[in-house]
Amino acid sequence: MPPVHTRALILHAFPYGETSKIVRLLTREHGSQSAIAKGAQRPKSPFGARLQVLSEGTAHVYIKPHRDLHTLADFDVTRQHEELTRDLRRFAAATALAELLIRLCPAEPHPEIYDLTVSSLAQLETVPGEALDLASLSVLWAAVEALGFAPQRDACARDGRALPAGATVFSVADGGFLCSRCARGTRSARLGADDRRVLERLIAGEVSDIALLDAKHAAAHRRLLVRFVERHLAEDRELKALAMWRELA
Amino acid sequence: MAAIEDLIGELSKLPGIGRKTATRLTYFLLKQPPEAGRRLARALDAVATRVGPCSVCGNLGETDPCVICEDTRRDRSTVCVVEEASDIGAIERTGEYRGVYHVLGGHLSPLDGIGPDDLRLDGLRARLSNGSSVREVIVATNPSMEGEVTATYVRGIVEAQSVRVTRIALGLPVGGDLEYADNVTIARALAARREME
Ligand SMILES: [Zn+2]
Ligand SMILES: [Zn+2]
Numbered sequence: 001m002p003p004v005h006t007r008a009l010i011l012h013a014f015p016y017g018e019t020s021k022i023v024r025l026l027t028r029e030h031g032s033q034s035a036i037a038k039g040a041q042r043p044k045s046p047f048g049a050r051l052q053v054l055s056e057g058t059a060h061v062y063i064k065p066h067r068d069l070h071t072l073a074d075f076d077v078t079r080q081h082e083e084l085t086r087d088l089r090r091f092a093a094a095t096a097l098a099e100l101l102i103r104l105c106p107a108e109p110h111p112e113i114y115d116l117t118v119s120s121l122a123q124l125e126t127v128p129g130e131a132l133d134l135a136s137l138s139v140l141w142a143a144v145e146a147l148g149f150a151p152q153r154d155a156c157a158r159d160g161r162a163l164p165a166g167a168t169v170f171s172v173a174d175g176g177f178l179c180s181r182c183a184r185g186t187r188s189a190r191l192g193a194d195d196r197r198v199l200e201r202l203i204a205g206e207v208s209d210i211a212l213l214d215a216k217h218a219a220a221h222r223r224l225l226v227r228f229v230e231r232h233l234a235e236d237r238e239l240k241a242l243a244m245w246r247e248l249a
Numbered sequence: 250m251a252a253i254e255d256l257i258g259e260l261s262k263l264p265g266i267g268r269k270t271a272t273r274l275t276y277f278l279l280k281q282p283p284e285a286g287r288r289l290a291r292a293l294d295a296v297a298t299r300v301g302p303c304s305v306c307g308n309l310g311e312t313d314p315c316v317i318c319e320d321t322r323r324d325r326s327t328v329c330v331v332e333e334a335s336d337i338g339a340i341e342r343t344g345e346y347r348g349v350y351h352v353l354g355g356h357l358s359p360l361d362g363i364g365p366d367d368l369r370l371d372g373l374r375a376r377l378s379n380g381s382s383v384r385e386v387i388v389a390t391n392p393s394m395e396g397e398v399t400a401t402y403v404r405g406i407v408e409a410q411s412v413r414v415t416r417i418a419l420g421l422p423v424g425g426d427l428e429y430a431d432n433v434t435i436a437r438a439l440a441a442r443r444e445m446e
Contacts, residue, residue, distance in 0.1 A: 012360050018265040041265075048431035052394045053360070055433075077433050085397035088357060088365075095359040240362035247364070 001062065003073045006030055008059035009117060010075070011098040013051045015041055023051055023072055024102050025059055028114040032105035035061050035072035047075065054081045054094055056118060083125040092245040093136035094124050097143055099241040104147045104233055113146050133218040134207050136245065140225055142205040149233050150203055152176025166193045172227045189224060199224075215249060222246045253279075302334070305376070307352030307369050309334040317349055324348045326384040328376065330403055332356050332391055340389065348387070351376065356395040357402060368399070370406060377410040385413045392419040392437065418443075 007028040016022040021040035025033045040047040050057075057077040063070050084090045097120060105113060120139035127135040144150055155162060157176030168191050169183035170176070177196075178188065191199065195217070201210050202221070213221065226246045230236055253275060261271035278286050302308070303315035310316060317323060317337070327348030331337060334352050353368045377383050386407045390396035400416055407414040420438030421430055430438075 015265075017267055018270065046431075049392065049433045049437075050431050052433070054394060077431075080394075080433060080436075082394070082397065085394055086401055088398055088402050091357075091394075091398045092359045099360055241359035244359040244362070244364050 003060040003062045004030070005058055005060050007114065008057065008061075008075070009098075009114070009121075010051060010053055010055045011102050013037075013053055021047075021051055022069070023075075025061075025072075026098075026101050026105060026114055026117060027059060027061075028111050029109055030061075030063065031108045031110050031113075032101060033061065033063075033070055033107055034068060035059070035070040037072040037075075050075050050077050052077075052080060054084060054098065054121060055079070056081065056121070081121050081125055084121070087129070087132075089132055089136070089245075089248045090124050092241060092248055093132070093139070094121055095241040096136075096239070096245040097121070097124075097139055099239050100140065100143050100147070100229065100233070103239065104149070110146075113143075116142060116146050130212055133213050133221075134202075134210060137213075137218075137221050137225060138202045138205050138207045140229075140242075141203045144225075144229065144233070145203055145205070147233075151228060153200060153203070156182055158182040166196075167191060168196050170199070170224065172224070172231050175228075175232055189220075219249065302352075305372075306350045307334065307354060307372065308337055308350055322347075326382055327387065328373075328383050328385075329387045329389050330373065331389050332396065332399070336389065348385075351386075353390070353399065353403075356390060356393070356399040358395045365402060370403075373403070374406055374410075377407060377412055381410070381412075383412055385415060387415050387417060389417045 009026045011024040011026050013021050013023045016036060019039050019041045021037045023035055023037055025035060027033055037047055037051055039045045040051055055075070055077050056079040057075055059072060060074040061070050061072055081094070084094050097117065101113070101117065120142065123135055123139060151157070151170070153176050156179035157171060157174040158178055159182055161179040161181070163177055163179055169178045169186065169188045170191055171178050171186060171188040173188070178186065198210055198213070199221070201207055223246060226242050229242060230238060256275045257268065257271045260266055260274055261268045278289070299311045300309055301313065303310060303313055303318055305314045305318045308315040308317060312319065324347045328351050329340065329346060329348055330351045330353060331340070332353050332355060337350050337352070340346050351369070351373050353370070355363055355368060357363060357365065357368070377386070386403070388400045388403050390399045390403070404414050418441045420441050421427065421434060427435070
């Protein structure tokens with residue numbers, strides 16, 4: 001069977017066995033896939049320097065139906081996103097995004113997730129330093145939303161009651177905002193009207209009209225996102241890149 | 250049987266060695282005279298008991314400080330930062346470098362949970378701080394995304410101490426053929442072009 005050619009992003013690449021590498025790919029036409037690049041650890045491998053994390057290009061993959069591990073025949077890099085390495089915070093945000101996709105993106109076609117991810121990486125690469133906090137929060141929330149795990153915020157996450165405007169409570173355990181009755185006695189995060197609006201905009205990926213976050217608010221937003229993701233998307237396990245992104249001021 | 254299994258188990262923990270290779274190596278050793286196996290055991294015991302990291306630079310050796318840090322003919326004003334102690338050997342074999350080294354012990358890799366606290370960066374800061382004779386730091390981390398982000402991070406530390414920082418040039422392998430180089434490598438080589446002398 002001939003290889004399929006698909007636009008793809010390398011989410012992670014790591015050594016496998018004595019000479020090969022395994023790459024986790026986000027493909028545009030086949031969703032998230034793992035493939036073995038045979039011989040890629042050899043010094044004179046035709047893969048050369050191409051199998052780098054966050055590289056974007058065309059993957060030539062032999063897809064074996066009903067198998068978890070396919071074979072990468074070749075990878076033509078079109079964009080390496082090298083600017084992400086000029087700042088550890090950018091690199092950590094981008095790899096945290098990759099980590100979410102490795103964990104949660106299914107092996108089914110999701111061109112919209114691919115397109116979103118590619119534009120998110122470009123945004124993380126080019127956004128001015130002072131807006132990086134907002135940009136990284138928004139690309140990560142947008143990925144959570146695109147993967148179908150967004151927090152409940154139209155109605156109370158516990159009993160479905162309508163939520164009044166203004167201040168609210170965000171319950172990580174319940175997976176969203178709570179009405180005042182359900183919020184009674186909980187130790188969940190209280191959000192003022194402004195913080196609520198910022199969070200809603202971050203999840204919707206509409207941050208152009210939001211004022212820059214100060215260090216304290218940015219750190220609180222990072223902690224909230226990581227707790228939500230660990231609770232609902234990772235069975236309470238720590239996600240390494242996401243945890244590092246949370247700690248980098 | 251237990252002894253054979255033990256050895257296969259230990260060998261297969263080594264990087265790049267699967268169970269199949271570990272089994273092959275074990276049976277190879279069993280065919281040798283017993284003295285060959287004892288020599289290997291003594292060599293392993295010697296590195297385990299005598300070799301350790303240099304408290305100055307992180308190089309591996311039998312003395313602390315290591316032979317490079319102790320060598321008075323080396324230029325202490327230049328420090329070359331590398332990811333692993335094994336990289337020192339590669340640079341030493343060129344015979345071109347007379348400065349000293351600093352081993353980070355890896356590279357930054359968020360996906361693998363390796364952050365700044367996991368590298369020997371405090372030791373680097375200490376070597377560059379007040380009263381230091383270091384005038385230049387050469388960053389020789391690997392030409393990978395992780396190596397580059399590590400280089401960026403090291404640069405921040407070095408510049409904070411007002412010390413000159415340089416990066417080794419990345420590009421085409423000597424003796425290589427332009428036509429067969431991958432486009433990433435060619436792009437790097439173009440970006441790192443220099444005036445012809
Ligand atoms: Zn309620
Ligand atoms: Zn030393």
